[in-house]
Amino acid sequence: MIEIQSRQNAALKHLTRLGRERKYRRSTGEMLCEGEKMIEEALRSGAVLKTVLARRGWESEMLREAESRGAALYCAEDALFRLASEVESPQNVIFSCMQPQWDAAALDGKEQVLLLDGLQDPGNLGTILRTAEAFALGAVVLCEGCADPFSPKVVRSTMGAVFRLPCVQLPLKEALDLLKTAGLPVYATALHEDSVPLSAVSLSRAAVIIGSEGRGVSDPALCLSDKRVIIPMRGRAESLNAGVAAAIVIYEMTK
Structure with missing residues (x-):
């Protein structure tokens, strides 16, 4: 030494x-x-x-x-x-x-995928990766505008999940094209007049998009999704922290 x-x-x-x-x-x-x-x-x-x-x-x-x-x-x-x-x-x-190397091939055969659209907070990203690995989610895709998954704060927040969970960095459209070709429906979490509760769709084979902390899911992502879903809330809060919302979605996908 x-x-x-x-x-x-x-x-x-x-x-x-x-x-x-x-x-x-x-x-x-x-x-x-x-x-x-x-x-x-x-x-x-x-x-x-x-x-x-x-x-x-x-x-x-x-x-x-x-x-x-x-x-x-x-x-x-x-x-x-x-x-x-x-x-x-x-x-x-x-x-x-x-750094672990995950390319588009890591999505092959995955039946439950979470896509992050412009998620910029390192703490939220690390928490999401840790939660996804804990529940054995197939993969997480980081699209445009996301925080660096290999920054110290993200790595620290994952508590080791960064070494094991397939975490693929791909442009949104390319990722969705791959997932749709594989036959996965794509749902975007967004409050809209035509949104349906998360429990109203089948998540056993699905891809779900979580948006950024500030603006939510981007318009391009909304346009490319098959349906918009919401997490029903009985309280008065209008929205959830992105990390919390992702954790609920992951739980619903893998339970």
């Missing part, structure tokens, strides 16, 4: 950039993860770990396992260690690994 002694260290600067720059993550194909739980999930899921930075003095069998799989191991005192972290109170390990 190599001890980092300067903020100019190349490995430290690499981890720092991964946490802060989407363009850099895209160019390297890596993402930044933090914490003992995440490295445990990464190792269990077979993720390819690249650079592992431990707080000086922290020991774990997981470090040795990461090294045996080809990861480069570093340690640093607290002041330098914190430079690579994206949270106020870092845990004992920060690491980079290769």
